[in-house]
Amino acid sequence: xxxxxxxxxxxxxxxxxxxxxxxxxxxxxxxxxxxxxxxxxxxxxxxxxxxxxxxxxxxxxxxxxxxxxxxxxxxxxxxxxxxxxxxxxxxxxxxxxxxxxxxxxxxxxxxxxxxxxxxxxxxxxxxxxxxxxxxxxxxxxxxxxxxxxxxxxxxxxxxxxxxxxxxxxxxxxxxxxxxxxxxxxxxxxxxxxxxxxxxxxxxxxxxxxxxxx
Amino acid sequence: xxxxxxxxxxxxxxxxxxxxxxxxxxxxxxxxxxxxxxxxxxxxxxxxxxxxxxxxxxxxxxxxxxxxxxxxxxxxxxxxxxxxxxxxxxxxxxxxxxxxxxxxxxxxxxxxxxxxxxxxxxxxxxxxxxxxxxxxxxxxxxxxxxxxxxxxxxxxxxxxxxxxxxxxxxxxxxxxxxxxxxxxxxxxxxxxxxxxxxxxxxxxxxxxxxxxx
Numbered sequence: 001x002x003x004x005x006x007x008x009x010x011x012x013x014x015x016x017x018x019x020x021x022x023x024x025x026x027x028x029x030x031x032x033x034x035x036x037x038x039x040x041x042x043x044x045x046x047x048x049x050x051x052x053x054x055x056x057x058x059x060x061x062x063x064x065x066x067x068x069x070x071x072x073x074x075x076x077x078x079x080x081x082x083x084x085x086x087x088x089x090x091x092x093x094x095x096x097x098x099x100x101x102x103x104x105x106x107x108x109x110x111x112x113x114x115x116x117x118x119x120x121x122x123x124x125x126x127x128x129x130x131x132x133x134x135x136x137x138x139x140x141x142x143x144x145x146x147x148x149x150x151x152x153x154x155x156x157x158x159x160x161x162x163x164x165x166x167x168x169x170x171x172x173x174x175x176x177x178x179x180x181x182x183x184x185x186x187x188x189x190x191x192x193x194x195x196x197x198x199x200x201x202x203x204x205x206x207x208x209x210x211x212x213x
Numbered sequence: 214x215x216x217x218x219x220x221x222x223x224x225x226x227x228x229x230x231x232x233x234x235x236x237x238x239x240x241x242x243x244x245x246x247x248x249x250x251x252x253x254x255x256x257x258x259x260x261x262x263x264x265x266x267x268x269x270x271x272x273x274x275x276x277x278x279x280x281x282x283x284x285x286x287x288x289x290x291x292x293x294x295x296x297x298x299x300x301x302x303x304x305x306x307x308x309x310x311x312x313x314x315x316x317x318x319x320x321x322x323x324x325x326x327x328x329x330x331x332x333x334x335x336x337x338x339x340x341x342x343x344x345x346x347x348x349x350x351x352x353x354x355x356x357x358x359x360x361x362x363x364x365x366x367x368x369x370x371x372x373x374x375x376x377x378x379x380x381x382x383x384x385x386x387x388x389x390x391x392x393x394x395x396x397x398x399x400x401x402x403x404x405x406x407x408x409x410x411x412x413x414x415x416x417x418x419x420x421x422x423x424x425x426x
Contacts, residue, residue, distance in 0.1 A: 080415045182234075196234075
């Protein structure tokens with residue numbers, strides 16, 4: 001049984017990338033094992049939460065030894081699907097799209113690979129960003145179908161995003177990393193992860209102000 | 214009594230920017246009023262949730278009329294502190310910092326103003342991004358103190374972010390919009406809004422894969 005066949009709560013899933021990040025940092029510092037107590041102090045969650053979370057995936061700890069950092073890192077990576085290469089495209093090649101293409105953090109470390117970028121703007125079509133060519137959005141359908149692309153970052157203006165996302169689903173896209181400030185209405189089978197930057201900034205300023213009062 | 218003096222749950226606060234975005238879109242289309250039923254269909258939350266949420270702030274609806282879009286937009290803007298100008302700085306002027314400086318969506322529409330950018334890289338110091346000069350990070354302390362800056366976007370590498378954030382708190386920063394893939398440990402009085410891009414992308418791919426199985 002692969003670990004993903006179990007029914008794991010979304011809250012646990014949300015925490016996995018954070019475990020992965022912490023373990024990656026430990027690995028970089030050549031730390032080979034860590035107790036759940038130490039890990040819990042660093043991550044500011046309880047040790048029992050860590051044990052519970054990791055038990056969902058078979059539990060990787062050993063009594064009296066703690067966790068093998070390398071092992072746990074690799075296993076969580078597998079659960080997150082990072083052991084396979086994740087090809088993705090970026091639709092919308094303005095500033096934000098280009099920043100994502102240039103963003104090493106996920107691009108290199110985690111097996112994601114931006115294989116193409118798209119735009120409608122003739123000034124952008126043909127340029128190369130971090131080795132990736134910006135193509136005409138008219139070629140999007142062909143590219144998705146021929147290359148069996150499943151993941152797309154959407155960095156288009158809000159008025160263009162919903163319509164094109166719908167078409168992209170028909171062409172084979174299974175998941176959107178959506179930066180357009182709009183909620184996409186798509187079939188249940190499609191995954192959407194929203195990054196609504198303006199909303200997150202508003203939440204920040206609200207919280208700053210309410211603490212001032 | 215200002216609305217922010219009441220005790221409003223974080224869940225409601227999280228939804229406010231979304232109301233604000235929807236109302237902004239209605240306003241742009243010259244729609245002047247909307248019933249809570251219509252608004253609820255668009256936003257995919259129940260009408261009673263909308264009424265409850267907005268009642269936290271005195272309730273802006275009128276029986277049989279619905280909501281005045283312009284009014285409600287303005288009032289929620291005030292609650293979010295968008296009626297005042299929000300000056301902010303960007304610390305870290307690489308691709309992501311530059312994308313934020315160029316990102317019109319919050320820059321122009323919502324009263325946020327990026328007043329300075331900072332970096333350690335001599336190649337970046339002195340360049341201008343969307344009219345904003347990139348300064349030497351050595352000038353950061355002076356700039357924050359002299360200009361009474363409260364909000365900072367952190368787009369630095371993970372190893373530099375925690376230390377500089379701590380100093381920035383001493384210099385007067387009250388809130389961080391944190392893009393560095395690291396959890397900041399700061400005093401309780403400081404607000405941190407994390408945008409951990411790599412983690413959000415990992416959540417997306419996990420969810421795509423688990424639906425495939």
